[in-house]
Amino acid sequence: MAVTSTPLGSVVEIEVQTGTNAAGEPVYARIRFRNVKAAATDEDVYAVGEALAGLQMYPLAEVRRVDTEELAEVV
Numbered sequence: 001m002a003v004t005s006t007p008l009g010s011v012v013e014i015e016v017q018t019g020t021n022a023a024g025e026p027v028y029a030r031i032r033f034r035n036v037k038a039a040a041t042d043e044d045v046y047a048v049g050e051a052l053a054g055l056q057m058y059p060l061a062e063v064r065r066v067d068t069e070e071l072a073e074v075v
Helices: 044-055
Strands: 004-019 025-037 062-075
Touching: 004 044, 025 044, 025 062, 044 062
Parallel strands: none
Antiparallel strands: 004 025, 004 062
16 A cells, blocks of 8 residues: 655744752753744754744753644555
């Protein structure tokens, strides 16, 4: 069975360190920004993630891109 995928969009997810727990391990929070164009380059998405993290009061730990695609069987 052949399947094609069609990009629908992306989400930029930034993870910031909000503190530490009782054991001294870091505690993180994730903030998601939706409706990113599927055609946006990874470099642009990362730059936007860093810029958005700069507006937060906590330090940036990670930037993620989560892509959504529609799968359809080729008939």
